[in-house]
Amino acid sequence: MDLAEALEKIMSGLSSGRTIIVVGSMHAHYAGRSTSWLAEGDRLLIIKSDKSILIHRPTGYEPVNWQPPGVVINAQITEEGLVLECSRKSPPEILRIVITEVYSAESYRLVDNGEFIIHAREEDMKAAIINSPDIVEPGLRIVETERRIGDEYIDILAVDSSGQIVIIEIKRKRATRRDVEQIVDYATQVEKELGRKPRKILVAPSISKEAASLSMVLRVEYKCFSPRLAYEILSKKKGLDRFL
Amino acid sequence: MDLAEALEKIMSGLSSGRTIIVVGSMHAHYAGRSTSWLAEGDRLLIIKSDKSILIHRPTGYEPVNWQPPGVVINAQITEEGLVLECSRKSPPEILRIVITEVYSAESYRLVDNGEFIIHAREEDMKAAIINSPDIVEPGLRIVETERRIGDEYIDILAVDSSGQIVIIEIKRKRATRRDVEQIVDYATQVEKELGRKPRKILVAPSISKEAASLSMVLRVEYKCFSPRLAYEILSKKKGLDRFL
DNA sequence: CGTGCCAGGTGCCGT
DNA sequence: ACGGCACTTGGCACG
Incomplete structure (x- = not known):
């Protein structure tokens, strides 16, 4: 041409x-x-x-x-x-x-108003945990989400069955050393602000070896959970809701 | 169709x-x-x-x-x-x-063997500093680049005019609170490995207010430098080299 | 292969 | 506008 x-x-x-x-x-x-x-x-x-x-x-x-x-x-x-x-x-x-x-x-001339829906992301993991905190630990109660501490945000703030504050950080992929450091940093901020030492739980589908050993030292707990499983739980729940 | x-x-x-x-x-x-x-x-x-x-x-x-x-x-x-x-x-x-x-x-049938050259990235900042460490501080001598500490990498390891170890972390964009935390973490690792407290210098075109106040507390120094300036210095040097 | 890290990241949301 | 953060991030280099 x-x-x-x-x-x-x-x-x-x-x-x-x-x-x-x-x-x-x-x-x-x-x-x-x-x-x-x-x-x-x-x-x-x-x-x-x-x-x-x-x-x-x-x-x-x-x-x-x-x-x-x-x-x-x-x-x-x-x-x-x-x-x-x-x-x-x-x-x-x-x-x-x-x-x-x-x-x-x-x-x-392209006309595109088609909806785009995406699932099995970190957001779904959060939604599933808020919906059923037992996924992380029996007796857990959600207090707040997206809590701002300083300039940063904590995914979920909760209280365990013994009344202790729990910080939950969610990752959709294998947790790294950096993720462990991040939640420890959050914990430091929370302690400064609320005056109480919180528990720290990292929720992810897997954890790297380095991150695992670091989490031992820094007293970060790890709970296995995946975006896919979260999505399945949410879908099932939605299906049930339609019946009830 | x-x-x-x-x-x-x-x-x-x-x-x-x-x-x-x-x-x-x-x-x-x-x-x-x-x-x-x-x-x-x-x-x-x-x-x-x-x-x-x-x-x-x-x-x-x-x-x-x-x-x-x-x-x-x-x-x-x-x-x-x-x-x-x-x-x-x-x-x-x-x-x-x-x-x-x-x-x-x-x-x-598309034939594309065209070269693609990109500049003014973090790599250029690193190259410029290695080439002329004085950019960061007079008398600085480069010891090592991409030094692996644990699972992580330090951009540049250097020694200042008084013989103290200097960790340099380069950012192509405005330095954040997280960048300050990262270099502190590196410093902890270095101290554990080499047994000496290193100086910590964050090199970036600018620094956020939060990061600046945090850097005061954590004794992280800040040196202003940009990818664009780095690229200009390298270009000029290359031009000179052609003459010499 | 995983692990770390940069990228003209982009995109979303909040102050 | 700046700041924090997720993303089917993608891409590369290295052990």
């Missing part, structure tokens, strides 16, 4: 809020939070209807260059080729794309 | 290692590390030549659903529509895409 023709497709697509797909050979330069050069090659350029921009190579998950939604786009043909300058003010950054050959350039 | 025609485009594209772009109405279900449902809507489906898969909505940077490179793809037409089952074993997960309407389906 001709560069001039492609420019027209892009301009009309931009003005009508369509999603534009250009397949072609291009190079790009980015300057902003970082600085990058992308040499010539065949790529997929996507300009979405919210003016977010993606340059995808023919492999891999990530775009090689991009701009977030809402950039200002300036398009023109120069002796270099079809030049797109995509810039924004905060943070100040610019992506300059030079398209030298166009294999395809089309725009589409 | 007809679903059967689109299926043929996809199959031939897959067998010849092309990058496939389908624009159409679809819904999807993902199960694996998490679980998600995506209701019907207009989207952009990309199957790259390495068999990575991306479903992009008409807005935003991120794909709504995806699969990393190397999945096994099964495509067929059922009464639901054009069904793509993309699965992999480790971790076990599957993305099931049902395309009900196709606006466009094309495949392209």
Whole structure:
């Protein structure tokens, strides 16, 4: 396809809020939070209807260059080729794309109001524990969630059957040494604020060897629980609720 | 476009290692590390030549659903529509895409050997400091980089003009409370291992108010330095080297 | 393979 | 705007 023709497709697509797909050979330069050069090659350029921009190579998950939604786009043909300058003010950054050959350039009016539901995340683990604290320990009572201590947040604050304060930190993946350190830091903050030494329970599907030995030293308890199991429990409960 | 025609485009594209772009109405279900449902809507489906898969909505940077490179793809037409089952074993997960309407389906043989160079990252800050330790403090001598302490890594280990050990932790962005805690943790490890209390210097373009007050308490020093400045210094040095 | 850590991370939510 | 934090984070380097 001709560069001039492609420019027209892009301009009309931009003005009508369509999603534009250009397949072609291009190079790009980015300057902003970082600085990058992308040499010539065949790529997929996507300009979405919210003016977010993606340059995808023919492999891999990530775009090689991009701009977030809402950039200002300036398009023109120069002796270099079809030049797109995509810039924004905060943070100040610019992506300059030079398209030298166009294999395809089309725009589409895409209507997407489809709901997106995601489960089996940390949020589900939290919900399941709030719903049934016994998952962590029999007799546990939830006091507060997302409690702010200083600048940080504690997933769940609870009280055990003997009346002692319990800090619960939830991780959806294998708990690391850092996670153990984090909950200890929370405990220090809580003790400073409430004047009582809390118990510390790390809830995660597994725990690394290093984290396990550190947790012994720092008196952090570990309870095995997974996002998948949490989701199953919640689904079952929801199913029952429908019956009752 | 007809679903059967689109299926043929996809199959031939897959067998010849092309990058496939389908624009159409679809819904999807993902199960694996998490679980998600995506209701019907207009989207952009990309199957790259390495068999990575991306479903992009008409807005935003991120794909709504995806699969990393190397999945096994099964495509067929059922009464639901054009069904793509993309699965992999480790971790076990599957993305099931049902395309009900196709606006466009094309495949392209993309050749992309273009180099990608990126600068002004943490790596550049480290390189600049190793090259000219005076940036951090006059008289500083680098001892070791990426020193492993336990399971963790210290960016730079150095010795100051008075012979005291210095731990340097580099951050490309504003230093947070957590960064201060991290370097203190490193210092504890170093003291345990080397038997001497090290100085702790946090190098970052800026520091949050909370982090600054915490650094006072925990005796963490702060030195202002940015990835951009590091990159400029390195570029200048490289330019000089060419002359000498 | 797991383990740690950076990333132009992005996105969400809160002050 | 800054701050904290999860994410199917992805990506890389290293033991």
